[in-house]
Amino acid sequence: MSIEQWWPKLRPSTRERLIDNNGDAVPAETLVEIANAGGSVALDAWWVGEIGPSGFHFSDEAVDWIEAVGNGEAPGDR
Template identity: 75%
Template sequence: MSIEKWWPKLKPSTREWLIEHNGDAVPAEVLAEIAEAGGSATTGGWWVGSSGPSGFYFSDQAVDWIEAVSPQPP
C-alpha cells in the first residue's frame, strides 16, 4: 500500500514524530503501526528505503513526500 493510503491512518503523534524525525531511522514500534495501517516495509513500495543493523529508513522520495505534507511554520 502506498504512503498516501496509510499515512492518514497513523496516530497524530506518530505522524508528528515522523515529520520531526524525517530522514532518521524509524523505530520498530512506529514501523509496526505503519504495518497495522496497511504499509508493509517488505513490499518494495516506492516509500521503502533501506533496512539494516541501524534500522529502517524511508526512501529519498518518501522523505521528500513527508516534508511536502508537513505543516509549514507561519
C-alpha cells in the same frame, strides 16, 4: 499499500514524530503501527529505503513526501 493510503491512519502523534525526525531511522514500534495501518514494508514499495543495522529508513522520495506534508503542501500521488 502506498504511503498516501496508510499515512492518514497513523496516530497524529506518530505523524508528527515522523515529520519532526524525517530522514532518521524509524523506531520499531512505528513500523508496527505502519503495518497495522496497511503499510507493508516490502522491498519493492517505493517508500521503503534502507533496512540495515542502523534500522529502517524511508526512501529519499518518501522523505521528500513527508517533508512536503510537514510543510503543509499537498504532495502528488505516486
